[in-house]
Amino acid sequence: MLFIGLTGSIATGKSTVSSILAAPPYSLPIIDADVFARKVVEPGTRGYRAIVKYFGPTTPDLLAPITDSMPADGPDGKGRPLNRQALGKRIFGSSEERKNDRNVLNEIVHPAVRREVYKSIFRNYLGGSWAVVLDVPLLFESGWDRLSGVVMVVAVKDPKVQMQRLRKRDPHLSREEAQNRVLSQTDVRLKAKRCEARGKGKGVVIWNDGSKDELKANIDAALAEMRRDSPPWWNWICLLCPPIGVAAGAWVYWQNININKKWREMEAEEKSKL
Incomplete structure (x- = not known):
């Protein structure tokens, strides 16, 4: 079973993407950490x-x-x-x-x-299930990315878009309160960069600065690639032969440990240049 780790930041559209993935034609099970x-x-x-x-x-x-x-x-x-x-x-x-x-x-x-x-x-x-979506706002911070075969980050390129959406969604928040909520989370642009650093087939960024139709098109393309890389028949092999499933899961976990190690090295290298 493919674990799709879905994350983003406040008011970037993660919940919208989650609802799209839960509905036909995808109908993927959503494990929503916020619900729990x-x-x-x-x-x-x-x-x-x-x-x-x-x-x-x-x-x-x-x-x-x-x-x-x-x-x-x-x-x-x-x-x-x-x-x-x-x-x-x-x-x-x-x-x-x-x-x-x-x-x-x-x-x-x-x-x-x-x-x-x-x-x-x-x-x-x-x-x-062929795949399951781990909808976790703090996916990287809580370590859930280590279990994810693919990490999907929903992001916006313009910080102003994020603030506008947040204040429209939660009109009771003052500008300062809205700003505090955004600043309390890791910058979504940094999350996107970390996701892309995972490499092709392991990380996908869904940019959500445009319309809902554009968002759906981006999701369609991402899911089509995931199905090519992790077809449903492979899930059945892992289910019917548990040792293969355990080995596949361990392989993903080991790869993600190495991916995170390389990311930390990249961060340290960039900080040393400052």
């Missing part, structure tokens, strides 16, 4: 309790406000849902305090999300 990230912090979960314990004392509006339909212990007695806007203000930004808060949240959420992702991958593997 919300699931593992629902009221009553271990992640929810950890977030409330750490952020609650210093974030008065961390939980949804109490109303007639939202009692103090939540609608199901497990607690009121998290106020994501309030939590977002705590973690987005470039200051050391915001970075520390963001790291704490990641340490709470990421391990639980990983467990859910692994279970979903296994189910799709047993189901005989």
Whole structure:
């Protein structure tokens, strides 16, 4: 089974690409890390309790406000849902305090999300899927690129396009808040460069500065190439002969380790020239 690692940055169109890949004619299974990230912090979960314990004392509006339909212990007695806007203000930004808060949240959420992702991958593997899309905003940062046969980065060349889309999507954000959210993530142009450095057949950048028709055409071309390089019959061989599947997965993982090593060497070389 081919793992397509899908990533991007905020307001570059990753969710749009994900929805296109999930719909006909592709109909690919989507393993959305954001969906799992919300699931593992629902009221009553271990992640929810950890977030409330750490952020609650210093974030008065961390939980949804109490109303007639939202009692103090939540609608199901497990607690009121998290106020994501309030939590977002705590973690987005470039200051050391915001970075520390963001790291704490990641340490709470990421391990639980990983467990859910692994279970979903296994189910799709047993189901005989030709490919599965790992929709992970922090694909490189969290190391999921090491499992991906192909990494797909959805990017825009013009930073102004990214800001315009973000403020149109989330009109409640001030310009400063929107800027903080963009700056809290790795620059999408750098992600695109890293993706291209993986080499032909292992990394593809979907530039999304234009229309939706142009976006679909770019996706069509990328998926056609993936099918040529990893045809469905190869997936069935790996499924029917697990040792071959394990060996193929190990080979991809080893290649990606070397790809990341070369990328770090390239980064170090470029920094030394500054």
